[in-house]
Amino acid sequence: MTASNSSVHPVFERRESEARSYCRSFDTTFTSASGSEMTDSTGKTYIDFLAGCSSLNYGHNDPDMKTALIEHISNDGIAHGLDMYTDTKAAFLETFEEKILKPRGMDHKVMMVGPTGTNAVEAAMKLARKVTGRSNVIAFTNGFHGMTMGALAATGNAGKRGGAGMDLHGVTRMPFEGAFGDNIDTLSLIEQMLDNPSSGVDAPAAFLLEPVQGEGGLNAASKEWLEGIGRLAKKHGALLILDDIQAGIGRCGTFFSFEEMDVQPDLIPLAKSLSGMGLPFAALLIRPQYDIWKPAEHNGTFRGNNHAFVTARVAIEKFWSDDQFQKDIARRGEIVKAGLQQIADMVPGATLKGRGMMRGVDVGSGDVAGAICARAFEKGLIIETSGAEDEVVKILAPLTTPDDVLQKGIDILTSAAAETLETTKIAAE
Amino acid sequence: MTASNSSVHPVFERRESEARSYCRSFDTTFTSASGSEMTDSTGKTYIDFLAGCSSLNYGHNDPDMKTALIEHISNDGIAHGLDMYTDTKAAFLETFEEKILKPRGMDHKVMMVGPTGTNAVEAAMKLARKVTGRSNVIAFTNGFHGMTMGALAATGNAGKRGGAGMDLHGVTRMPFEGAFGDNIDTLSLIEQMLDNPSSGVDAPAAFLLEPVQGEGGLNAASKEWLEGIGRLAKKHGALLILDDIQAGIGRCGTFFSFEEMDVQPDLIPLAKSLSGMGLPFAALLIRPQYDIWKPAEHNGTFRGNNHAFVTARVAIEKFWSDDQFQKDIARRGEIVKAGLQQIADMVPGATLKGRGMMRGVDVGSGDVAGAICARAFEKGLIIETSGAEDEVVKILAPLTTPDDVLQKGIDILTSAAAETLETTKIAAE
Amino acid sequence: MTASNSSVHPVFERRESEARSYCRSFDTTFTSASGSEMTDSTGKTYIDFLAGCSSLNYGHNDPDMKTALIEHISNDGIAHGLDMYTDTKAAFLETFEEKILKPRGMDHKVMMVGPTGTNAVEAAMKLARKVTGRSNVIAFTNGFHGMTMGALAATGNAGKRGGAGMDLHGVTRMPFEGAFGDNIDTLSLIEQMLDNPSSGVDAPAAFLLEPVQGEGGLNAASKEWLEGIGRLAKKHGALLILDDIQAGIGRCGTFFSFEEMDVQPDLIPLAKSLSGMGLPFAALLIRPQYDIWKPAEHNGTFRGNNHAFVTARVAIEKFWSDDQFQKDIARRGEIVKAGLQQIADMVPGATLKGRGMMRGVDVGSGDVAGAICARAFEKGLIIETSGAEDEVVKILAPLTTPDDVLQKGIDILTSAAAETLETTKIAAE
């Protein structure tokens, strides 16, 4: 657990809280980053297949975003303005409306929340309860929605939940698609629970779920299942909250992860890649009829990060004005899939997970997956695991990663996997 | 409620959630800001006595911070790195250690939390519960700690609490100093409640309070009372959490608001002005013996905003390397106090509130206070109210405001007050 | 809903709360009862197939219990003694130990709780939480455990839950055997939920369930399923609480309902027929290693009803000194089953429910079941429905009902069913 790498400054060990985590896996000091590569203080470069956990879908330091942001700062553009009206907020909203909402037939209002995904989720849960007058939010096995008390109640991970130090309230847990294996239709189970007036499951305020579970093992809900949840929500007077914080903003191939499904989410928490450049920024999309907030009923000092408005606008204009980016993601997703298949072929029982450029391979063991990632890092690739037991090697490369760099990263990964599995095999013998 | 001002873009009304608030008071579109002044799209400038609710203690777009941030961006410095080690984080930590902690004899660890004050408070509450094995956090009348479910439980405001849509848990409410008037020693009441094993108040995990209550009416705890709370916490095995999000970072005259008191807070949530430039950034200071987090037990995507590390470092170096800044704050605090006294003299029963450069005047009525602020805005001053009934006109000018600008703002305010009170008097007659 | 029957005293309508319920179905005034029959103020007699919801397993006013109780009262025996030691308590405990516990190889301690089933359940839930240091009690669909806030949280019925007026805490709901139809093995689902560290189901303090669900539709857990739950509880460090309030005390053929299963319940709430004569009395059986209560940590004024000790002792001596009673129950259970089969044969899709003398027929509709019971009452039979939709006609005759009386009651029931179904058929045509 100690930062043994000589490139790591001792101040971290001395002064940063034990809560720090990613830095323990990647124990070097990073100094710059561009596109899909990060450089550390020794000059070594790494291909980044983590991308800030999907916060850097457009890569590091996109030149157009940089230029716009530097210009904004140079001109004394507003850096912080609480939730006052600013020209950059107007420009962002207009662009978001024009390029994202309108083409998709959506008329959601945009709520600027505190600049974290968990804050967007908290706002969604509060609003759903306010709208319905019910408190029970249905969340799912392996779901991850954040670490503040409201969102944490909806998060499945036992370690994270344990950090609360007290009981968590207001959430009922249901099985995600596939939670009980392929032969059990969890949608039907959920429906039976809700239809039974003596099931003990209180009438729901909302269904809260990720179309693809980012931390929970890249479980991708099928079109049929997600649409079924949508129908159930409507039938039981509950709002549908699709948490697109990790799966959205192009990660699954389209701007929203659910575009190919016939669902109308009432509330959509967004964060991570929303700013385009990795700046803190989050928002909640709200169907207009549910935008019943009173002024400041949910607020926060940093809602409406004006630097992020600048870069988010550039990102949308640059990547979502035509369908080229979606085509690129589709092609690159296939490259990723092929690479992961190579690893799956090495491990008996391994399965591919996810979709678009949000994919991984379940190697059946957290130890093995962790060892593969550690070895890959030594070889210059930043990559992490996912899943309840950390059993999935997960690729979250920037969506903008050039095909050759993508392939290079995959080659590192497959070679790390091969070596790891060889070692494991030898150890077992 | 509508944005009637012609300078306001219609996209806000059309697309931004009804939760928006400050923009309703200041209905113009801001385009740039520098020092203590903001400029709108019509070219009109405003003196800023709100300063992002104390997030801009060093003013807007400080030139040294701008320069450093632009250089960082130009050089492809890390924008987003999760909680990985970066050179900018190391530099921030070293500076914070050297200039802030060491001179004050503090050895707290620094926990990078999600970049919002509420997240720092949530982390503090979770940690206090984890450390003590108790769930009951004692919070105070008129306290404000944030809007996510854990922190919201500790927030007193009924409107904010109502937004939760469900019961809030884990907090017992106690009266702040002065809550029952000058003749009741609330510290003694609290002690009696805690000493009585049949009081029904469960053993506390922590006392959570603001040394000066920012949203609750600028109630400033006295040295004696705050030290008494510190003793009570120790006596009952509870942690002391001093929320310095609004009152800290120089606002009350010293870096921390409690420096002149003999207390050792175990946990200190910081946010707002921590980044120096208004960028989203928050941290929790933790006494080392309580830093028992497991890795990632509380985490978040945007913890460790590298842009903020850059500007926060510059802010500390620039303003906290010697005692000049504190002298400036002290002097300007007196200017503010004298200005508020002028208003107090106009209103029978009005009282001055707060300390340092966190001051206001309680005019006894939210309507009157609101009218004064609205009229001030027309005259080119951005200023807001505070308090349970919004009855306090609150000055949160940048600490760096030149004395003449400060006086100019105060002149606007006193003239707005005089006009408002004249109108009120006429209406009453 | 009004008491229209002329035999009903107007004071009830005028003065008794709207919460009253059974009296609405059986709107006459009862004046005496003996064995399996009740008599009303007009002299009409009714066969009782409800038996105080299984509180009168030995019938009304058993002559031996009456004699013993009258003698006790005549002799100024203790009526109320809080939980002081009395000769009647000693005699009850000795008899219970000798005739019930020892022959079954049980060494449970006996806790006298407030004289209601819900109080025994509350004590069990509290103790399980205290023993394990966990708060999460796993309860089941269609479970019924009482109406006070702790037990109500474990009760499934939406109407009952709604009466709480606030959220209920501390319980996770799981599907009982058969809750998802015959083809879904709910035991496996529960195991998967508990084994998955990211399921969001917190580590359980206890599993709380009825071996046969009395109010929930006479769902009888199989030997395999119940033993599986026992294994799961052990595996996950949870206590097994078998609520035998309605299913126990001979109702299912043996003193405890689970005697033929290889389970060792840690905690067993008992009430209803425990006193033998329908007097308020409840107890919690506790495996000795878990009897970690501090004195009075759970208490109550009426724990230890001395009148009930007298009759409970007589009941045990009279009915449980040899195996004759069990043989009688077995034989009568078959009579009941045969009678219910007659009804099932009249209704397409109807299914038999329950076991022992706790049986019913699911006629697929609460309206039909209710109509059958109403018509039966007109014909002199007291009988009620059960189930989430009240769709089960439930026979809870005294276990002591002579075979001919039992048959007579069944004949009334089948005739009521035939007439009801005929009417229904005609209406449908």
Added chain:
Amino acid sequence: MTASNSSVHPVFERRESEARSYCRSFDTTFTSASGSEMTDSTGKTYIDFLAGCSSLNYGHNDPDMKTALIEHISNDGIAHGLDMYTDTKAAFLETFEEKILKPRGMDHKVMMVGPTGTNAVEAAMKLARKVTGRSNVIAFTNGFHGMTMGALAATGNAGKRGGAGMDLHGVTRMPFEGAFGDNIDTLSLIEQMLDNPSSGVDAPAAFLLEPVQGEGGLNAASKEWLEGIGRLAKKHGALLILDDIQAGIGRCGTFFSFEEMDVQPDLIPLAKSLSGMGLPFAALLIRPQYDIWKPAEHNGTFRGNNHAFVTARVAIEKFWSDDQFQKDIARRGEIVKAGLQQIADMVPGATLKGRGMMRGVDVGSGDVAGAICARAFEKGLIIETSGAEDEVVKILAPLTTPDDVLQKGIDILTSAAAETLETTKIAAE
């Protein structure tokens, strides 16, 4: 803690749960009781100054109640009838209406709840929440309302609360009259908390309190204070619940403890002495406009104990048909007060507590009070302590105790006190 007395049957130690409590103080086996005296298995008689914690206000085995009950049983009167209409229930309701409600100008409905005080309190809390749509019940320091989860949340005692094994919800604690000494007007503090919209105290569903706190140290609310609470409840739209379980049924001199105050409680939980003879019985009185229960929305197997209806009716007819009993209580209350004054005179700083025949003396130390009671028991007097630290010696003699027996008991007590204090003094020297 062991039952060392040779008169105590070993089955208790072997088989009864460690939760047992009073029997530890009074370690002998009682066999009969009559009037104000109990007899143990060795033939020794004790004067009873505990009276089942006020459950035996009319003494043990009142001859008229005995006769009526024996006759009822002999005639096969209904013992258990769920909540069906019975002649005994009608007779009870008519008598209660005629002798209790009407003369006091009350038109409350009577709700038969599970036969425990805690169940009546749970019903009251649920109903207040249902009526107001709010969950927050305001309870008081040193209050005791029961041990099931809803009522326990309102109970102040830390040991009892700790038995819950989890957090308790839905209650805010306020200081009872005198909780902060004589110079602090707690009513004013409560009013300030409720009037402040940022106090963090949510709008109340109800105020729940005992006019005289039985377990909390015999704190008797003054007429002014209690009426003030009544006004506050009305002002804030909350129901007033006066828990008269221990203080009512004549204990304080009138049937209800609050008759001399100008308050109209909306809900009144009753239990303990309601049955007259110590049989389990409880009821909730409900002002008609709040009787909005749906049938069975709160229910319970033993609500409506028919044996208790018989004795309760006799008790009311015998003792409340004229004012003789009230005169007797008044006279005897003075005898008790004079006796306690004798003890108070022995202990510096001791104070008298309570009113009517619910009185005690605070000797300033639980150890001393306990020692006095233990010594009194040796001398043939059953008596217990009360208060947060068990510092009050409490006399709860049957209200029917003949004056000479009352005086004899007091003589034992004063002599026990004198001896104890002498021993204590010697030990201190």
